[in-house]
Amino acid sequence: MVTIQTPTEAEDRLAREVLERVTAKWPLSVMRVLAEANAPLRFSRVLERVQGISQKVLTQTLRTLERDGLITRTLYPQVPPRVEYELTTLGGELLVQVLSLWRWIVGRLPDFAAPGGIEHGVVA
Amino acid sequence: MVTIQTPTEAEDRLAREVLERVTAKWPLSVMRVLAEANAPLRFSRVLERVQGISQKVLTQTLRTLERDGLITRTLYPQVPPRVEYELTTLGGELLVQVLSLWRWIVGRLPDFAAPGGIEHGVVA
DNA sequence: CAGAATCCTACCCGATACTG
C-alpha cells in the first residue's frame, strides 16, 4: 500500500486551493511559456511572451508558483541582475494534467451552452 | 476525422474561461452536491448541503452553471414555487474530469512546497 | 534588469432586508 485512497478533509482542501490557484487568470499562461521555452527564461522574456500581463502581476504570479514548488527562481547576483525561471518536474507534470483537461473541454465546447456568457432573450 | 487537433485561439480562450469559472470558489462544491444527490435538488436543499455558501452567491453560481450547460433548472410554477436543479450529462462528465485532476493533486501533495501558503523565514 | 511601492478601479463575496 502506497497511498490512502480516501483523501482527508485537509488534503481535499489543500488540493482544492492548488487547483484554484493554478487555474486562476495567469499561472497557466506563465507555465505554458516556461514549458514551451524548454529552458530557463529571464523575467523580461516571460513578460514579453505572456500576452497582456503586467509586471506587478507577473511578479506575484511567479512568486506564488515558486512557493507552490511549480517553478524555480534562480538569481545571478550581477549588475544588472539576472533572474531565471524554469518549470520544476512537478510543475511540468501538473501542466500536462491541466492541459489534458483543457483539451477535453475544447473537444466538448459545442456542448457547452454559453462559454462566453450569454444575454438572455430580452430585446430592448 | 472527427475533431481538429490544434485548438484555435478562440477555442483555447473559451475553454480557458470555462476552466476558470468551474474551478472558482463554489461551482465544484455545488456540482458535487448535485452529483451525490443523484436526483433533482431544490434550491434550499442545495443551500443546506453546500457548507458556507450564502444564498446570493448560490443563486449566482447556479445561474452561471446553467448558462454553461452544466446543470438544468426546472421551475414548477406553484405557490410557493418549487425549483429543482440537476447535473446535465455534460456537467457530470466535466465533474469527473476535474475530480480526477483533483485526486492527482492530492496524490502529489507532499511534493508541493506550500499549498497552504507560507511565511518566509522572518522571525520577528 | 528585475523588481518594489503606490494609487486606483472593478469585482467578488458576505450580510441583511424585502417580495411574488
Added chain:
DNA sequence: CAGTATCGGGTAGGATTCTG
C-alpha cells in the same frame, strides 16, 4: 420557497513611478 435588491469590506489586477 426561491429568489431580488442593496450596502459594504476585501482583494485581484492594471498603470505609473521609482530603485539597487
